[in-house]
Amino acid sequence: MTAAGAPVPGPTGLPLLGSIFDLRRDALGTYLDARREHGDVVRFAAGPPGLRMTMYGVFSAEGAQQVLATDAANFRKDNVFYQEVRESFGNGLLTSQDADYLRQRRLVQPLFTRRRVDGYADAVTGETSALLARWRSAPDATVDVVDEMTGLALRAVARILFGTDVETAIPVVERCFPVIGSYTLRRGLAPVSPPRTWPTPANRRNASAMDDLYAVCDQIIEERRAQGDAAKGDDLLTLLAQAQSAQDGSLDAAEIRDQVLIFLLAGHETTATSLAFALHLLARHPEEQSRARDEAVRILAGRTPEAYDLEALPYLTRVLKEAMRLFPAAPAIGRRAVEATGIGGHTIPAGADVVVAPWVTHRHPRYWEEPERFDPDRFLPEAEKARPRYAWFPFGGGPRACIGQHFSMLESVLALAMILREYELEAVDLEVPVTAAITLRSTGPARCALRPVGAV
Template structure:
């Protein structure tokens, strides 16, 4: 059967879909699928500066791009190159042998068993967040702001250990500047050189220099101490990265260590913050799901602090988180470039094309998700999920470039939600949450909710390890 020509989304004669993508990118993606099908060409920009993007919305197409034909769909597009310029050549953007070598060195540090060692640090930070809420009166929270602070503190503590407090302040100050800057450059058809002294270039250069200096200083400190050999029992992730070895690879250089640290700071804060914000928001808006999940948590824990071994006895946590990540995937699109011509889901993709697979749309596709806008964690019960396409849900990517930190992210979120639900009843005050689309999606404003203590277990029992 001959491949099908990809339909083109309607747009303005001169600008194509540029204005729609600027005003409402997520809505534009959804309309494209509804009007034209599962593979759609979207044209943006005036003649001479026009960008053509092939969007893939089906689960089958996503699997082909990310997994079965992954070798042909490379991360050497303009956005990925801008990411590399900003955040270095770490796992997020490295290519070919560089990526394979990094993956071999780092994979042993992110197994389910290994990341379980960070549970105590995660729980300590959740306790600290609850303590801040109580110091403020314990009656309300801004989930958007608070989950962002929480996840930055988690990842900086795990990455840098005792240096976490200083690092968290730098990350909170610099990462938003660099994320916005990189996204704008990645989407523009033409950019001025980064060395040109525009206000945006100067702000980004200062933020990048501050982050680089922070990481370089911590690397130098560990290189110059016995901690880097493991003799003093140092177990922060940066020390483990310094000591990472494999039979076939040389250790990471100082520059490579910095690049990996920057990737973990970016991915370990923004994506987890988005998922936690919306998981708690959805629970706060759906009291029946919140109550049933809390009952399962209390039955398993009885008010004590959770451990990784407890989590298998609380499957409701995973269902809630997966449903939140279905509705609000932190990365709404994953970008690739077709090295050679290909056929995806029956459609012809020309060589050199930009190809966007789109979790935001696939996760709302009615072929896989009945009543797709409804929050229903029971979609992930084994009986309901068994016949569903593997790539109907892929918030953490897939194939050889799937997120190396998936076990770590799920551990963080499960522990946090379990602790929150034991201590508080959350009542949502926001019906609709407008979204800001950047490198990741996030709430565009405060996501407020009321807090009420659950009962006598909410204080003394939860403070015990």
């Protein structure tokens, strides 16, 4: 790490409030504009004097690699946003640090080996089959793919987590997650928030939702722990309850709940985003959709896909990767610098909030020709090898890279293959506005017309 470097440029914004309104109105667009106007390391100041926040955007692939991998120990999850997520969804793998994180990772990693994850393919294909059956019986031939894929991904990850208890958990998760997520986001982005213990309407709504969500998780966890080694099934909750080692012991009930909540949050919203935008992009590009369908039909030949089919569907995999480039589920990733660090010829001061943004790096003209154009063949093997490692990082990177990468790819590719084999899609809404929430979120409809394959 080096602390030498030129002052960091950035937008001046309003005289007293800086860039606060730009960041609140359209953070992703503000980051893109800042990179074009000021370069790959940009300083943002937002808020009135006395409450002003200073943040540094790092937008090059090389800078992202330094923050997430090379100097990862110097860039920690110590900012306000992660603290709010931690208080809402627990101290699981996404939010824990240091010894807590290392212990959790060692205990949980065996549950996410490629072989173990491949065993979840049946849950994915079962839920996708149920979705297709509902579409076949629906009178309306137009669906919002964001809503539909959110439901599919939630049911799939909940079934993998809860097994036979999925129907008990799903209604509570569907009702409580949006309340807690919106509340957490508002507090994470606000300059100042009242204590959670104050009886404000927002605090009370959130506390009620958290009580209900925690209660259903605790009830199921208690039942599994009571069964001990006699518990049947290979759902993740049972496996978490049984996970132990001589070095790390086992997870207690609260730790299991924290992992379950983080898996629910990270495991369904991110995959839903990737699936929804892959479908929407294909609905806007009929030639690429036809090519993807041809591959699915040829490889699957009418049967239900299995985990081993993932390797035999390279074009569908490239479609998904290109959708994740244009619409990364984690469009911005925050850290806080421990020590002053030199990045790209500039100095990031100690204690500074730092953001690396896949949304921006995935559109950087240094790495991507015509970056707004949809082109799955950007991810042909020879093209991938020619780019820097962190030109594309939808799963983060370094020691904190997403543990569920293989599961997300498996679920998304198999579901895409099943949907495209049965339906042709045509975009009704040609553009879908988005915003950066805890994950990327659409702010308008993403409707597609469905036509059964082969229908006149």
